[in-house]
Amino acid sequence: MKNFIKKFESYAFVSPLLVFVALFVLIPIIGSIWTSMFRDVTFLKMKFIFLDNYGDLLRDEGFWKSLRFTLLFIAVTVPLELIIGTAFAVVLDLKIPFRGLLRACVLVPWAIPSAISAKIWELVYNYSYGLANYILLSTGLSEAPVNWIGTDIGAFTTVVVADVWKTAPFVALLVLAGLQSVPSDLRLQAKIDRANFVQTFFLITLPLLKPVLLVSLLFRTIDSLRVFDVIYVLTHGGPGGATTSVSLYAYKYFLGGDFGYGSAISVLLFLVAFVMSVFYIKVSKFQDNL
Amino acid sequence: MKIEIKNIQKEFKTIGKESVSVLKDINLEMKDGEFFVLLGPSGCGKSTLLNIIAGLENPTGGQLIFDGEVVASENKSECMPPKERNVAMVFQTYALYPHLSVYENIAFPLKIAKMDKSEIDRQVRKSAEILHITNHIDSKPSELSGGERQRVAIARAIVRKPRVLLFDEPLSNLDAQLRTATRIELKKLQRELGITTVYVTHDQVEAMTLGDRVAVLKDGYVQQVDSAINLYEKPANKFVAGFIGFPNMNLFDVEVSKEQEKFYIQFEKDRFYFDPAAVEVGTKYCMGIRPADIEVTDDNENVLKGKIDTMELLGKEVLLYVSSNNMEFSIFTAKKNFKENQEINFRFDQSKIHFFKK
Numbered sequence: 239m240k241n242f243i244k245k246f247e248s249y250a251f252v253s254p255l256l257v258f259v260a261l262f263v264l265i266p267i268i269g270s271i272w273t274s275m276f277r278d279v280t281f282l283k284m285k286f287i288f289l290d291n292y293g294d295l296l297r298d299e300g301f302w303k304s305l306r307f308t309l310l311f312i313a314v315t316v317p318l319e320l321i322i323g324t325a326f327a328v329v330l331d332l333k334i335p336f337r338g339l340l341r342a343c344v345l346v347p348w349a350i351p352s353a354i355s356a357k358i359w360e361l362v363y364n365y366s367y368g369l370a371n372y373i374l375l376s377t378g379l380s381e382a383p384v385n386w387i388g389t390d391i392g393a394f395t396t397v398v399v400a401d402v403w404k405t406a407p408f409v410a411l412l413v414l415a416g417l418q419s420v421p422s423d424l425r426l427q428a429k430i431d432r433a434n435f436v437q438t439f440f441l442i443t444l445p446l447l448k449p450v451l452l453v454s455l456l457f458r459t460i461d462s463l464r465v466f467d468v469i470y471v472l473t474h475g476g477p478g479g480a481t482t483s484v485s486l487y488a489y490k491y492f493l494g495g496d497f498g499y500g501s502a503i504s505v506l507l508f509l510v511a512f513v514m515s516v517f518y519i520k521v522s523k524f525q526d527n528l
Numbered sequence: 529m530k531i532e533i534k535n536i537q538k539e540f541k542t543i544g545k546e547s548v549s550v551l552k553d554i555n556l557e558m559k560d561g562e563f564f565v566l567l568g569p570s571g572c573g574k575s576t577l578l579n580i581i582a583g584l585e586n587p588t589g590g591q592l593i594f595d596g597e598v599v600a601s602e603n604k605s606e607c608m609p610p611k612e613r614n615v616a617m618v619f620q621t622y623a624l625y626p627h628l629s630v631y632e633n634i635a636f637p638l639k640i641a642k643m644d645k646s647e648i649d650r651q652v653r654k655s656a657e658i659l660h661i662t663n664h665i666d667s668k669p670s671e672l673s674g675g676e677r678q679r680v681a682i683a684r685a686i687v688r689k690p691r692v693l694l695f696d697e698p699l700s701n702l703d704a705q706l707r708t709a710t711r712i713e714l715k716k717l718q719r720e721l722g723i724t725t726v727y728v729t730h731d732q733v734e735a736m737t738l739g740d741r742v743a744v745l746k747d748g749y750v751q752q753v754d755s756a757i758n759l760y761e762k763p764a765n766k767f768v769a770g771f772i773g774f775p776n777m778n779l780f781d782v783e784v785s786k787e788q789e790k791f792y793i794q795f796e797k798d799r800f801y802f803d804p805a806a807v808e809v810g811t812k813y814c815m816g817i818r819p820a821d822i823e824v825t826d827d828n829e830n831v832l833k834g835k836i837d838t839m840e841l842l843g844k845e846v847l848l849y850v851s852s853n854n855m856e857f858s859i860f861t862a863k864k865n866f867k868e869n870q871e872i873n874f875r876f877d878q879s880k881i882h883f884f885k886k
Contacts, residue, residue, distance in 0.1 A: 423619045429611070
């Protein structure tokens with residue numbers, strides 16, 4: 239009996255956490271996978287159809303369109319966020335006046351809830367009374383107001399801008415922490431070795447930031463994969479589904495009452511995010527060994 | 529290259545806008561090819577002075593002159609950035625670029641100077657050979673031992689043939705044995721290269737063994753500049769006397785008196801007569817005597833009587849801690865059959881007594 243208690247003592251300590259994980263993570267995941275194998279539409283009788291939902295999904299042009307959009311969105315926003323965030327971090331790391339205040343200012347967009355920041359951008363891009371059109375018209379750059387959200391490229395751009403504006407500060411925060419962990423001796427040594435600011439940055443600082451940048455890259459990629467709120471508020475996935483992300487696409491099925499099909503989309507999205515997360519954990523371990 | 533330091537001052541502003549004066553008025557001259565050591569306790573401003581020579585910091589007063597050319601002064605426009613001064617520096621932490629191999633580390637300053645690739649290769653291999661690190665040329669700094677890292681840092685410093693070599697406590701991260709070995713090599717290397725070298729340390733042994741000349745710094749002032757042996761034998765003031773030499777010099781406050789043409793010092797009980805040196809009767813002095821300049825004797829004439837409190841055996845010699853006349857003396861003498869609590873008589877070597885005005 240004593241041995242038994244000893245053996246399971248450790249499990250007892252972690253069990254509250256395990257219960258939480260099971261309740262809020264594991265069961266919903268299994269539930270989604272389960273549901274995705276049913277024809278589960280409101281008002282219709284539930285029917286087990288195994289992988290039929292997935293089969294339909296692979297033939298669904300709307301799904302592929304949303305996947306293409308999501309990947310393109312990642313391909314555009316993540317590099318922009320990394321470049322702008324790193325640039326911010328470098329500036330904030332310099333000995334400039336009001337550095338503390340500037341650091342706080344840069345973080346503001348990140349602190350605002352996504353739905354609200356998207357609403358702000360909606361006001362900026364509004365066709366009849368938005369700030370963007372006001373500036374264009376009053377400076378004479380355009381004779382007629384531009385329908386920003388009404389065209390494919392326009393809607394895509396507005397979504398990208400809103401997302402980059404919101405998350406570049408997050409990258410800046412990570413990179414700034416990374417910059418501050420670079421020993422100051424190394425930069426002094428680079429100075430002594432007659433490297434200028436740009437050379438020091440690209441030859442010394444940036445390579446040392448590689449682990450931080452890699453983590454930011456993965457973090458932002460996984461995060462962008464499930465982009466929802468900015469798009470939902472700003473364009474509702476329009477025009478004509480041009481800015482519908484995968485998660486928004488799934489949401490529309492849930493809203494329409496097709497839980498089986500929506501779950502199938504979610505499961506696919508989950509798989510992609512899961513693979514990326516595993517990769518991310520591998521990389522962060524690799525970072526510890528540096 | 530000759531370095532002149534004229535009235536250099538450095539003040540730092542603290543957060544509360546108060547200014548802290550680290551260097552108050554420094555005047556030094558380093559000859560061409562000289563191995564010059566800046567010695568002082570931590571916080572004396574020696575590293576700040578080194579940073580000013582390197583160009584990592586600008587002085588708030590005075591002038592820094594390289595071979596007759598002003599390279600730094602209180603006037604910002606006269607301050608040359610480090611890249612134009614052609615100085616090399618070895619930091620205490622070695623500051624090796626962790627993502628670059630040993631080869632790339634050494635090659636870095638040459639790459640920045642846009643040297644030809646084959647020439648870089650030749651120079652890097654030559655430096656690596658001088659510092660005996662050819663075997664490690666493809667390793668990353670993290671794979672090297674402390675001693676090897678240091679060699680890489682020195683190789684990187686000498687590879688571009690700087691006008692001045694600066695060292696900021698480069699040996700303090702090494703273990704005692706390696707430190708001694710590296711010290712000897714460093715001295716030899718400097719002789720061969722003939723580059724003017726400024727070396728900062730708080731370790732007096734390093735300073736004495738390495739430096740052609742040593743400047744002792746304290747509280748933002750130069751206390752004394754001299755050869756190592758002169759610092760030891762003729763310390764200019766009480767601070768230098770106490771700082772240089774192991775075991776530490778005995779220092780105590782005395783008053784010189786005179787009785788029938790004979791000078792003497794009255795201790796609590798004992799009286800010590802000595803030949804008049806440059807001292808004035810009735811003046812208060814700080815008297816200094818090195819532990820090795822005190823003789824334990826069987827005489828009873830003109831001696832101090834004391835009792836051995838404790839002792840340290842140091843091989844052939846012994847260091848006695850003796851209480852006498854309500855004071856503590858340390859005496860460094862040949863090993864004899866000393867015992868704790870033993871009563872002994874001792875006297876000072878008259879020619880080795882130092883008097884410092886108070």
